[in-house]
Amino acid sequence: xxxxxxxxxxxxxxAEHLLSxxxxxxxxxxxxxxAREGYARISMTLRADMxxxxxxxxxxxxxxxxxxxxxxxxxxxxxxxxxxAASIVFLASAKAxxxxxxxxxxxxxxxxxxxxxxxxxxxxxxxxxxxQGLSRxxxxxxxxxx
Amino acid sequence: xxxxxxxxxxxxxxAEHLLSxxxxxxxxxxxxxxAREGYARISMTLRADMxxxxxxxxxxxxxxxxxxxxxxxxxxxxxxxxxxAASIVFLASAKAxxxxxxxxxxxxxxxxxxxxxxxxxxxxxxxxxxxQGLSRxxxxxxxxxx
Amino acid sequence: xxxxxxxxxxxxxxAEHLLSxxxxxxxxxxxxxxAREGYARISMTLRADMxxxxxxxxxxxxxxxxxxxxxxxxxxxxxxxxxxAASIVFLASAKAxxxxxxxxxxxxxxxxxxxxxxxxxxxxxxxxxxxQGLSRxxxxxxxxxx
Amino acid sequence: xxxxxxxxxxxxxxAEHLLSxxxxxxxxxxxxxxAREGYARISMTLRADMxxxxxxxxxxxxxxxxxxxxxxxxxxxxxxxxxxAASIVFLASAKAxxxxxxxxxxxxxxxxxxxxxxxxxxxxxxxxxxxQGLSRxxxxxxxxxx
Numbered sequence: 373x374x375x376x377x378x379x380x381x382x383x384x385x386x387a388e389h390l391l392s393x394x395x396x397x398x399x400x401x402x403x404x405x406x407a408r409e410g411y412a413r414i415s416m417t418l419r420a421d422m423x424x425x426x427x428x429x430x431x432x433x434x435x436x437x438x439x440x441x442x443x444x445x446x447x448x449x450x451x452x453x454x455x456x457a458a459s460i461v462f463l464a465s466a467k468a469x470x471x472x473x474x475x476x477x478x479x480x481x482x483x484x485x486x487x488x489x490x491x492x493x494x495x496x497x498x499x500x501x502x503x504q505g506l507s508r509x510x511x512x513x514x515x516x517x518x
Numbered sequence: 519x520x521x522x523x524x525x526x527x528x529x530x531x532x533a534e535h536l537l538s539x540x541x542x543x544x545x546x547x548x549x550x551x552x553a554r555e556g557y558a559r560i561s562m563t564l565r566a567d568m569x570x571x572x573x574x575x576x577x578x579x580x581x582x583x584x585x586x587x588x589x590x591x592x593x594x595x596x597x598x599x600x601x602x603a604a605s606i607v608f609l610a611s612a613k614a615x616x617x618x619x620x621x622x623x624x625x626x627x628x629x630x631x632x633x634x635x636x637x638x639x640x641x642x643x644x645x646x647x648x649x650q651g652l653s654r655x656x657x658x659x660x661x662x663x664x
Numbered sequence: 665x666x667x668x669x670x671x672x673x674x675x676x677x678x679a680e681h682l683l684s685x686x687x688x689x690x691x692x693x694x695x696x697x698x699a700r701e702g703y704a705r706i707s708m709t710l711r712a713d714m715x716x717x718x719x720x721x722x723x724x725x726x727x728x729x730x731x732x733x734x735x736x737x738x739x740x741x742x743x744x745x746x747x748x749a750a751s752i753v754f755l756a757s758a759k760a761x762x763x764x765x766x767x768x769x770x771x772x773x774x775x776x777x778x779x780x781x782x783x784x785x786x787x788x789x790x791x792x793x794x795x796q797g798l799s800r801x802x803x804x805x806x807x808x809x810x
Numbered sequence: 811x812x813x814x815x816x817x818x819x820x821x822x823x824x825a826e827h828l829l830s831x832x833x834x835x836x837x838x839x840x841x842x843x844x845a846r847e848g849y850a851r852i853s854m855t856l857r858a859d860m861x862x863x864x865x866x867x868x869x870x871x872x873x874x875x876x877x878x879x880x881x882x883x884x885x886x887x888x889x890x891x892x893x894x895a896a897s898i899v900f901l902a903s904a905k906a907x908x909x910x911x912x913x914x915x916x917x918x919x920x921x922x923x924x925x926x927x928x929x930x931x932x933x934x935x936x937x938x939x940x941x942q943g944l945s946r947x948x949x950x951x952x953x954x955x956x
Contacts, residue, residue, distance in 0.1 A: 390571035396578060399567035421545035424589065425536035425660075431601045432542060432585040436578025443570065443577075455577045456923070457895045457944050459605035459751040461798050463774040480783070480791040482755040485894070487794045489781070491772070499772040502779045504796045506753050506895050514571075602777070603749045603798050605897040607944050609920040626929070626937040628901040631748070633940045635927070637918070645918040648925045650942045652749050652899050682863035688870060691859035713837035716881065717828035717952075723881075723893045724834060724874025731870040735862065747869045751897035806863075 379409040383448035386514050387412055390444060400433075402440055410478035412444035415495075417471045428465040429500070434472070435460050438490040438503035441476035445488055446507040447514050453486070458505040464498055471495045474503075484509045525555040529594035532660050533558055536590060546579075548586055556624035558590035561641075563617045574611040575646070580618070581606050584636040584649035587622035591634055592653040593660050599632070604651040610644055617641045620649075630655045671701040675740035678806050679704055682736060692725075694732055702770035704736035707787075709763045720757040721792070726764070727752050730782040730795035733768035737780055738799040739806050745778070750797040756790055763787045766795075776801045817847040821886035824952050825850055828882060838871075840878055848916035850882035853933075855909045866903040867938070872910070873898050876928040876941035879914035883926055884945040885952050891924070896943040902936055909933045912941075922947045 376384075387407035391397040400422075405413040416437050424430040439455065446453040466472060476490040490503040522530075533553035537543040546568075551559040562583050570576040584606065592599040612618060622636040636649040668676075679699035683689040692714075697705040708729050716722040730752065738745040758764060768782040782795040814822075825845035829835040838860075843851040854875050862868040876898065884891040904910060914928040928941040 393571040393573075394576065395565070395567040395569040396576045419541070421541040423541040425539035426598070426600075427539075430540065430542045430582065430585070431589075431604070432578070432582025435581045435585065435604075436576065439576070439578040439581065452572070454572075455608055457605065457607045457753075458577070458581075459603065459796060459897055461603045461749075461777075461779050461796070462601055463772055463777060463779070479781075480755055480794050482791065485753075485755060487753050487755070489771075499774065502772050502796070504751060504753070504794070603899075605751055605942060607895075607923075607925050607942070609918055609923060609925070625927075626901055626940050628937065631899075631901060633899050633901070635917075645920065648918050648942070650897060650899070650940070685863040685865075686868065687857070687859040687861040688868045711833070713833040715833040717831040718890070718892075719831075722832065722834045722874065722877070723896070724870070724877040727873045727877065727896075728868065728870025731868070731873065735869075744864070746864075747900055749897065749899045750869070750873075751895065753895045754893055 382450055383407045383409050386447050386450055387444040389515055390447060397440060407444055407448065409448050410445060411476065412441045412448065413473060413475045414441045414444065415471055415473045418466055418468050420468055423468055428467055431462055434492055434501050437472055437474045438492050438501060441474035441490050442488050442505040445476035445478060446486060450513050450515055451509045452512045452514050453507040453509040456506045456508050458503060460501055460503045462501050464500050466494055466500050472500060528596055529553045529555050532593050532596055533590040535661055536593060543586060553590055553594065555594050556591055557622065558587045558594065559619060559621045560587045560590065561617055561619045564612055564614050566614055569614055574613055577608055580608065580638055580647050583618055583620045584638050584647060587620035587636050588634050588651040591622035591624060592632060596659050596661055597655045598658045598660050599653040599655040602652045602654050604649060606647055606649045608647050610646050612640055612646050618646060674742055675699045675701050678739050678742055679736040681807055682739060689732060699736055699740065701740050702737055703768065704733045705765060705767045706733045706736065707763055707765045710758055710760050712760055715760055720759055723754055726784055726793050729764055729766045730784050730793060733766035733782050734780050734797040737768035737770060738778060742805050742807055743801045744804045744806050745799040745801040748798045748800050750795060752793055752795045754793050756792050758786055758792050764792060820888055821845045821847050824885050824888055825882040827953055828885060835878060845882055845886065847886050848883060849914065850879045851911060851913045852879045852882065853909055853911045856904055856906050858906055861906055866905055869900055872900065872930055872939050875910055875912045876930050876939065879912035879928050880926050880943040883914035883916060884924060888951050888953055889947045890950045890952050891945040891947040894944045894946050896941060898939055898941045900939050902938050904932055904938050910938060
């Protein structure tokens with residue numbers, strides 16, 4: 373699929389670093405599908421411990437998946453960024469065993485603020501939720517210089 | 519502490535029922551502190567598997583806790599309600615071992631829609647996040663009639 | 665620029681109808697740049713009576729412009745839809761005399777709910793705000809049948 | 811009605827200053843009902859030029875009213891603050907001639923960020939919308955020192 377730019381390679385290493393350092397991603401079985409500059413696509417299979425009292429994916433887990441993709445994307449330039457605010461719309465339910473994919477992409481940035489959109493879908497393309505997050509970047513790298 | 523109204527007693531039973539039926543609450547160690555009509559206060563202790571790559575509470579877990587309190591509160595009249603949309607502002611970080619409290623209260627309702635506010639704080643009162651959720655009620659009870 | 669489909673022609677007529685019927689669009693000097701199925705792009709020039717106390721575009725007017733584009737887009741299939749909730753992130757300021765463009769596009773839909781994104785920019789491409797809206801459709805047309 | 815503290819007096823003067831300086835408030839007929847530290851209550855009567863194509867209050871005007879109350883409240887300590895993000899839920903419609911009241915109150919603050927809630931109601935108490943805004947304070951006063 374063409375060449376990998378240095379910026380995209382850095383984004384991939386940042387995402388892998390974050391996943392290896394965080395408690396949540398491994399606990400939730402997060403897999404990185406693709407990571408590029410300003411972009412991340414990750415996936416997670418819904419387990420019984422991720423369901424609400426109605427037997428469908430808990431909104432908190434859907435948000436958590438989206439927020440994880442957001443984090444990988446907004447840190448992708450190796451500048452630490454934190455979430456300041458986010459909003460989510462829930463569109464459809466998902467059930468145990470389904471694999472959810474969260475795709476995060478940068479929508480806009482201005483100064484230290486940036487806005488990311490994350491779409492959460494099932495593997496067969498059913499849209500589960502739309503997420504919008506506001507990040508603020510700090511003056512520190514994620515990865516130490518080589 | 520005064521009398522418990524039938525409405526508050528029902529709210530408590532609904533919250534306990536939801537917690538007993540869902541995969542998430544037990545997995546996260548959720549405890550119900552108080553449940554009343556249109557209100558719920560729950561708590562959770564931050565574990566290593568709830569932290570992000572910066573070693574602090576993952577935004578997804580903070581949202582998940584708030585969303586759980588929201589669910590208990592918006593189902594409290596024994597009418598099933600689902601989350602349609604939510605927004606969250608992150609105010610401060612929290613670290614492993616801290617006990618987070620999420621307090622959900624009804625702000626307004628109109629027809630089948632209702633708005634709830636959830637404040638997430640540490641046990642010593644530091645505000646971690648403010649959450650606002652929109653629910654939509656369905657025509658079905660949570661608990662079967664006795 | 666190619667053919668206009670019946671769906672796009674209908675969308676254009678709905679947008680023009682709404683603009684002609686509403687008090688706000690004419691009062692704000694709204695112009696429809698383009699209207700298609702699930703899409704609307706409109707513009708407005710910032711006047712002195714649209715500025716806040718700091719002499720820049722009032723956030724309420726930026727939202728109002730975005731919300732207008734959202735309305736045209738989510739009614740574009742000639743099914744009346746109303747806004748249920750919206751969120752906005754403000755990215756940069758704009759000043760008197762600048763022409764703002766709001767571009768609304770459908771992001772996802774499920775049943776009677778749909779999510780639209782609206783980007784507000786200056787004519788020279790500076791991003792001013794990102795808006796996300798949740799609509800709910802009703803069982804009634806906007807335009808009477810011909 | 812008790813004493814007015816210096817902080818509340820300052821808040822009142824800031825709100826009046828902002829209203830006198832902005833283009834929007836006078837254009838919309840905004841009246842300040844009450845302004846205190848971290849709090850503002852304002853009102854506006856719905857005119858024909860504030861209605862949408864369905865003949866009810868345009869969501870943009872409802873937001874604009876809420877955003878104005880938010881601005882007065884988050885600048886109330888005479889430290890300039892700007893809106894970074896906001897979300898709104900629309901609960902009921904309002905019609906021409908109705909007087910809308912927006913009441914803004916500080917919900918939480920941390921460092922330079924603060925969260926405000928604004929409730930928009932009719933004069934007879936019908937809730938029209940609930941708004942949540944995130945502000946960021948800058949290092950400059952609103953009013954020049956006396």
